[in-house]
Amino acid sequence: MPVAIFISPEGERREVNVLKNASAMSAAVQGGVRGIVAECGGSCACATCHVYVDPSCIDLLPPPGELEDELLDAVAAERRPNSRLSCQIKITPELDGRLVFQVPDQQ
Numbered sequence: 001m002p003v004a005i006f007i008s009p010e011g012e013r014r015e016v017n018v019l020k021n022a023s024a025m026s027a028a029v030q031g032g033v034r035g036i037v038a039e040c041g042g043s044c045a046c047a048t049c050h051v052y053v054d055p056s057c058i059d060l061l062p063p064p065g066e067l068e069d070e071l072l073d074a075v076a077a078e079r080r081p082n083s084r085l086s087c088q089i090k091i092t093p094e095l096d097g098r099l100v101f102q103v104p105d106q107q
């Protein structure tokens with residue numbers, strides 16, 4: 001089972017298991033990562049699953065789609081070049097252990 005790594009605003013590092021082809025958001029929620037609210041349940045409609053992708057691994061991901069890009073303008077924390085909505089990031093087996101996400105201090 002692949003794992004993804006989340007870093008809390010306080011710097012706590014947490015590895016969570018990811019069900020096959022699940023999103024980073026659902027892995028975070030199921031893994032009890034604090035700070036991923038995901039109000040819309042992954043429909044790309046709430047912007048409360050915002051994460052910062054660690055620059056070391058951002059090139060492993062395809063760029064955000066048009067809808068995600070628009071919604072990123074509505075995130076509560078500062079939007080940065082490495083901002084993504086975690087519900088739109090699928091964790092494939094090839095990404096096992098390679099993705100690191102910083103959770104912003106507000107959603």
Ligand code: FES
Pocket residue numbers: 025037038039040041042043044045046047048049085086087088
């Ligand atoms: S969970 Fe709502 S936009 Fe990601």
